[in-house]
Amino acid sequence: MSDSVIMLRRNFKHVTRNPTTVFNAVLFPVVLMLMFVYVFGDAFDVGADYVDYATPGLMLLAIVYGLSGTSTAVASDMTKGIINRFKVMDVSRGAVLTGHVTTTIATNLVAVAAIVGVAFALGFRSAGGWLDWLGVLGLVLLTSFATAWLTIALGLAAKTVETAGIATVPLIMLPFFSSAIVPADKMGPGIREFAEYQPFTPIIETLRGLLNGTPQMGDAIAAIAWCVAIALVGYLWATATFKKRA
Numbered sequence: 001m002s003d004s005v006i007m008l009r010r011n012f013k014h015v016t017r018n019p020t021t022v023f024n025a026v027l028f029p030v031v032l033m034l035m036f037v038y039v040f041g042d043a044f045d046v047g048a049d050y051v052d053y054a055t056p057g058l059m060l061l062a063i064v065y066g067l068s069g070t071s072t073a074v075a076s077d078m079t080k081g082i083i084n085r086f087k088v089m090d091v092s093r094g095a096v097l098t099g100h101v102t103t104t105i106a107t108n109l110v111a112v113a114a115i116v117g118v119a120f121a122l123g124f125r126s127a128g129g130w131l132d133w134l135g136v137l138g139l140v141l142l143t144s145f146a147t148a149w150l151t152i153a154l155g156l157a158a159k160t161v162e163t164a165g166i167a168t169v170p171l172i173m174l175p176f177f178s179s180a181i182v183p184a185d186k187m188g189p190g191i192r193e194f195a196e197y198q199p200f201t202p203i204i205e206t207l208r209g210l211l212n213g214t215p216q217m218g219d220a221i222a223a224i225a226w227c228v229a230i231a232l233v234g235y236l237w238a239t240a241t242f243k244k245r246a
Contacts, residue, residue, distance in 0.1 A: 011103035024069060025069060030114055033122070036054055037054060051119055054180070057178070058119075059115050060200055066107050070148060072161050097239070100148070108140070127212050128210050129213065139210070139224075146226075152234065156245060202223040203227070
């Protein structure tokens with residue numbers, strides 16, 4: 001635990017000292033929210049105020065936009081020799097990975113909090129009770145945990161820092177092909193089916209239901225199942241790659 005706390009402090013300092021990482025993780029999702037609500041919002045027929053519809057999807061966008069910083073930080077650790085120094089210092093190998101996971105989750109919580117705060121300022125209103133908001137927090141944490149492990153695995157698999165950043169692009173783009181911006185049933189053939197069955201759509205729909213006070217059990221089960229599957233794949237891949245490379 002002490003090693004993990006030290007790694008958390010180290011990684012968090014790296015994040016705060018890198019303005020680009022802070023912008024991608026926190027400020028850029030806020031810019032996207034302002035753009036979608038004020039520029040494109042009236043063009044979408046979603047059956048409700050657009051800020052109410054878009055907030056859950058933008059919460060997920062806030063989570064994934066910070067992932068490139070995680071993958072590049074992991075790749076940097078693996079390519080610049082710091083792991084060998086940790087081995088000499090007898091630092092727990094597990095702490096290196098859990099430090100990145102914890103830092104990613106903390107950054108995501110800040111980004112999601114910023115999105116929710118801006119959403120309320122733009123007129124967002126939630127019909128969910130405190131239990132629904134606890135469910136939102138739990139799902140945000142679970143999604144952050146799952147995507148963090150998968151991103152760490154991508155960073156470990158990358159040969160250079162530059163390719164590590166590129167490796168997260170599919171994860172960053174995936175919410176745009178979900179129900180985050182517009183309902184899936186309003187999309188064209190092919191992309192509609194993809195949006196309905198990809199992993200981020202049930203997560204977004206579960207968040208949307210909780211914030212509206214009308215959670216759907218089917219969406220929640222699918223969202224949790226996807227998060228568990230992604231976390232398991234990411235964890236096994238990351239630990240196996242780390243043992244091989246470190």
